[in-house]
Amino acid sequence: MASIKILYNCRSREFLWQEGHTAFATKTEADAEVLEILELYRRIYEEYLAIPVVKGKKSELEKFAGGLYTTSVEAFIPNTGRGIQGATSHCLGQNFAKMFEINFENEKGERAMVWQNSWAYSTRTMGVMVMVHGDDKGLVLPPKVASIQIIVIPVPYKDADMQAIFDACSATVNTLNEAGFRIEADFRDNYSPGWKYSHWEMKGVPLRIEIGPKDLVNSQVRAVRRDNSAKVDIPMVNLAEQIKEMLANIQQSLFDAAKQKRDACIKIIKTWDEFMEALSQKKMILAPWCDEEEVEKDVKARTKGEIGAAKTLCSPFDQPELPEGTLCFASGKAAKKWTYWGRSY
Structure with a gap:
């Protein structure tokens, strides 16, 4: 049905x-x-x-x-x-x-x-x-959902053979496109490379590839990650395989960094005073609760302010051990479960 x-x-x-x-x-x-x-x-x-x-x-x-x-x-x-x-x-x-x-x-x-x-x-x-x-430069998009995963930017130098650089950029786009990557090149001649770097960083493109005269000589490209600004020179040989590995690393690094920041904000408390202190520190609070609606209403009323009241977020399915005799942080009654609390959007 x-x-x-x-x-x-x-x-x-x-x-x-x-x-x-x-x-x-x-x-x-x-x-x-x-x-x-x-x-x-x-x-x-x-x-x-x-x-x-x-x-x-x-x-x-x-x-x-x-x-x-x-x-x-x-x-x-x-x-x-x-x-x-x-x-x-x-x-x-x-x-x-x-x-x-x-x-x-x-x-x-x-x-x-x-x-x-x-x-x-x-x-x-x-x-x-x-x-x-996101950061102060703009968006940061995970590679799996970015509409453009890679942007290729030619880097001109005085007396450089720009046509050769453009050809190398086009060849790189074609190679990586055929390998299944979502990739584009920025050939606009009315903007400097630095301006283009900032433009695509703001849009959150996960990886930037730069190709200049030295890269042509060395048969390589320079790859710059959006998530941590790390730069690495990659040989043209097996470029697709190395780019695939780099994008996978960016995807995982974004998750790991986000989880580390989130976990650092989780505060386990057992008393009302600890709850209020954690709330003032803008934490995601895990507390023992008696699971009574009136108690939750009371917590909302007691924490109401200009920036909003605290409320339950959810009771996680993955419940930590609740020792016998544990009391609810808000009512002092017997606790029935662990629940996440905090201010929310």
């Missing part, structure tokens, strides 16, 4: 910004799809956008209104100290089926109500990517 829509088209490299609504005969089937979609979200964030996320369940106060429960992948922006809901996968239960009389005939020939799910992935993802990876 259900079909899963493609969330990322690897061939066209396009994200499909569609909301999915699916229906099932049983809750077991619905539950399975909720987690299947959530894993697709994690893969897009972590494997394509190089952004670490936490998979978890939303609180009753934060879940989708009218739904049975909501799961999400949660990202964090270290520069601002705010969490952001990456994407959600909801189990709507049978509430809407009752309301709109969405029925079917089951295997026993009986009339039954469907179990429904709803899930969505939006353009906020682009904002998360910009905020996590």
Whole structure:
């Protein structure tokens, strides 16, 4: 009764910004799809956008209104100290089926109500990517999703054979294009190489290739990474293989750097005073909680200010050990789970 829509088209490299609504005969089937979609979200964030996320369940106060429960992948922006809901996968239960009389005939020939799910992935993802990876020079795009992975720039020198340099640039573009890379050359003659460097850095192109007279003599190109500005001279021999390895390294390095920054912002606390201190430090806070809606409302009220109140982000599926006798940081009651808290977008 259900079909899963493609969330990322690897061939066209396009994200499909569609909301999915699916229906099932049983809750077991619905539950399975909720987690299947959530894993697709994690893969897009972590494997394509190089952004670490936490998979978890939303609180009753934060879940989708009218739904049975909501799961999400949660990202964090270290520069601002705010969490952001990456994407959600909801189990709507049978509430809407009752309301709109969405029925079917089951295997026993009986009339039954469907179990429904709803899930969505939006353009906020682009904002998360910009905020996590961007720097003072502009965008920083992971190679897997960059529309242009490599830009080739000719570097003129006095008395240099510019036609030979242009030919080498064109040959490099053709070679790497045939190898499957998304690559272009900037042959504009009304801008200096330095201006072009800045222009393409601002656009976030992962790798820049420079070719000048010395590179022609040495049968090489100079490759400059966008993520860390590292420069390396690469021989023309086996260029495609070396560029492939470099782009893969950039992709992994972006994820590792983002995860390191995110993890450095995670603060584990057990008391209200520790919570308030961590909140003032713009941390992503992991705290023991009694899982009561009124307590969450109270935390929001007590932390409300000009920059917003703290709230639950999610209760991670990967739960740390909760020792017997652990108390809720906010109410002093017996804690039932660990939950991430913080200010969020």
